[in-house]
Amino acid sequence: MVRIAPTPSGYLHLGNAANFAANALLAAGGRLLLRIDDLDRARFRPEYLQDVFDVLHWLEIEWTDGPRDATDFQAHWSQEYRMPLYREALDRLSASERIFACPCSRRELADGTHVHGCLKREVDMISGGIAWRMDTRGTALHDTMPWFAVRKKDGRPSYQLACTVDDQYYGIRACARGADLLPSTEAQALVSDLLGYAPLRERIRFVHHPLLTEGGEKISKSRGARSVREWGVSSEEVFGIAREWIAAATP
Ligand SMILES: [Zn+2]
Known part of the structure; x- marks a missing residue:
């Protein structure tokens, strides 16, 4: 297909x-x-x-x-x-060590230090108004698309997540x-x-x-x-x- x-x-x-x-x-x-x-x-x-x-x-x-x-x-x-499919995929991703919860603003994200302890997994995955992001450190993506979201702050799946699941x-x-x-x-x-x-x-x-x-x-x-x-x-x-x-x- x-x-x-x-x-x-x-x-x-x-x-x-x-x-x-x-x-x-x-x-x-x-x-x-x-x-x-x-x-x-x-x-x-x-x-x-x-x-x-x-x-x-x-x-x-x-x-x-x-x-x-x-x-x-x-x-x-x-x-x-297809929202149930995306939610199921996000559930699975939430157990991955590469996925972290991140309340950072756009400006904080550009800085990349994740001041809320995001990378130390100090932010609760189920709190409101947080994105779930990918820890891209150690991959070629870290230069071009670091910390891309799989779940957006509004709780909806990101384009990257939905596209992967749909394909x-x-x-x-x-x-x-x-x-x-x-x-x-x-x-x-x-x-x-x-x-x-x-x-x-x-x-x-x-x-x-x-x-x-x-x-x-x-x-x-x-x-x-x-x-x-x-x-x-x-x-x-x-x-x-x-x-x-x-x-x-x-x-
Ligand atoms: Zn963060």
């Missing part, structure tokens, strides 16, 4: 569409899951959800698994329905994602190991592709709502970009 995993937190841009195409190519006619990651309810908007389907239809991508439309998504496929749950075997997510892949490999899953990099073939730029700047969803019809490219051109990415990544 290959997955297309957009987040409905803004209108999609050309880079997102090329990512969809890359995943469709990796699926090569096999099973392709549409998994819409909607944990971030604060940024969720129905029009962003609909935009995901509009872009997929424009690209003429046929997915085999996942919601057929926005209504089906809300009724059956929201990540909210295991759906039996994902290949995934194209932006090169900006390389540290996330490493973080998820760590979470995967702690959960006792098979090694992430062995079970999933990752293609980390470059990010498209526009006038030298990274294109981001937050830069505005330009619908697919305003991109000024054809779906064939989008698939052309995706093909180049995969060719460059294949040894």
Whole structure:
């Protein structure tokens, strides 16, 4: 199974569409899951959800698994329905020596000294308003993504936790994602190991592709709502970009 995993937190841009195409190519006619990651309810908007389907239809991508439309998504496929899976995974992680409870503010976190005795496990795991974080010391991740959260301060699972659990749950075997997510892949490999899953990099073939730029700047969803019809490219051109990415990544 290959997955297309957009987040409905803004209108999609050309880079997102090329990512969809890359995943469709990796699926090569096999099973392709549409998994819409909607944990971030604060940024969720129905029009962003609909935009995901509009872009997929424009690209003429046929997915085999996942919601057929926005209504089906809300009724059956929201990540909210998999909350018991995430909670069970967090329960298991809470016993790990690498996971610690941390009430640190953003500023305290940047300092990294964990003044509340977090690293000495002096903070109760079940107290309110605390995050559960990964002790990344001794790993390559410590330079790029130290102390990443598996559970957020509001008690909800983090993106890294949910993504790792979902990839295991759906039996994902290949995934194209932006090169900006390389540290996330490493973080998820760590979470995967702690959960006792098979090694992430062995079970999933990752293609980390470059990010498209526009006038030298990274294109981001937050830069505005330009619908697919305003991109000024054809779906064939989008698939052309995706093909180049995969060719460059294949040894
Ligand atoms: Zn701390």
